[in-house]
Amino acid sequence: MNWRDFWNRENPIYVNERHRALHYDRIARGIADLVEAPGWSVLDHGSGEALSADLVARRCALLYLFDAAPNVQAKQRVRFENNQKIIVLTNESQSAIPDGSLDMIVANSLLQYLSHQEFEGLLDVWRAKLKPEGKLVLADILPTRPDALADVLALLHFAWQGGFFFAACAGLVATWFSDYRQLRASLGLTGYAESDLRVLLSAHGFEGTRAPKNLGHNQSRMMIVARVKG
Numbered sequence: 695m696n697w698r699d700f701w702n703r704e705n706p707i708y709v710n711e712r713h714r715a716l717h718y719d720r721i722a723r724g725i726a727d728l729v730e731a732p733g734w735s736v737l738d739h740g741s742g743e744a745l746s747a748d749l750v751a752r753r754c755a756l757l758y759l760f761d762a763a764p765n766v767q768a769k770q771r772v773r774f775e776n777n778q779k780i781i782v783l784t785n786e787s788q789s790a791i792p793d794g795s796l797d798m799i800v801a802n803s804l805l806q807y808l809s810h811q812e813f814e815g816l817l818d819v820w821r822a823k824l825k826p827e828g829k830l831v832l833a834d835i836l837p838t839r840p841d842a843l844a845d846v847l848a849l850l851h852f853a854w855q856g857g858f859f860f861a862a863c864a865g866l867v868a869t870w871f872s873d874y875r876q877l878r879a880s881l882g883l884t885g886y887a888e889s890d891l892r893v894l895l896s897a898h899g900f901e902g903t904r905a906p907k908n909l910g911h912n913q914s915r916m917m918i919v920a921r922v923k924g
């Protein structure tokens with residue numbers, strides 16, 4: 695099994711429905727705040743189910759959702775079939791986004807599941823799809839040496855505030871015995887140092903700056919806002 699197979703199945707990442715809903719709500723509000731004008735076209739790459747994508751769509755003209763997992767795509771199609779501003783992409787149709795047409799691309803919690811080579815390939819695709827003044831937002835980026843304790847504490851803090859603390863405690867135990875942990879041990883997750891990431895972005899035509907806050911609840915992870923280099 696690889697990460698794509700993992701995300702194509704039901705998975706234990708969210709400890710309950712409340713966690714799932716609060717997570718997607720927070721991410722959608724964060725992305726919506728990054729939209730600078732109502733006419734923007736936005737791509738959420740590696741979007742997951744994007745339960746609250748309608749909050750983003752309200753702030754822009756067009757929102758493309760792309761997730762590599764076909765089962766995730768199928769759920770998105772059902773959820774957003776009546777929302778004219780949301781286009782759910784498939785593996786085939788993602789190339790139909792016209793070059794130079796996007797104002798912003800967001801990839802939240804995606805880079806850790808990509809090899810360096812996959813990521814570099816995507817940077818070139820994204821650069822082609824963005825307008826010259828376009829913005830690339832990479833968020834929830836793991837450091838090179840992830841801090842498991844910081845991850846646990848961040849989840850418990852989020853859970854305490856969100857009213858699912860005891861479910862989160864049970865979820866942490868379940869994760870310990872889950873195939874997520876086994877996969878993480880066998881496949882690993884890709885992390886980046888800020889300086890290395892900026893060099894990589896520059897090599898692919900972007901200039902990146904670290905944002906003061908991450909989109910998600912875990913502030914030990916990094917968010918980078920990059921612009922196409924002039």
Ligand SMILES: C[S@@+](CC[C@H](N)C(=O)[O-])C[C@H]1O[C@@H](n2cnc3c(N)ncnc32)[C@H](O)[C@@H]1O
Pocket residue numbers: 697698701702718721739740741742743760761762763766801802803804807808
């Ligand atoms: C941790 S989830 C993040 C989902 C969402 N961005 C969020 O913040 O909640 C990672 C998602 O990336 C998707 N994914 C993994 N590799 C991908 C790729 N190469 N292209 C697009 N999506 C990918 C997975 O299917 C999964 O839904």
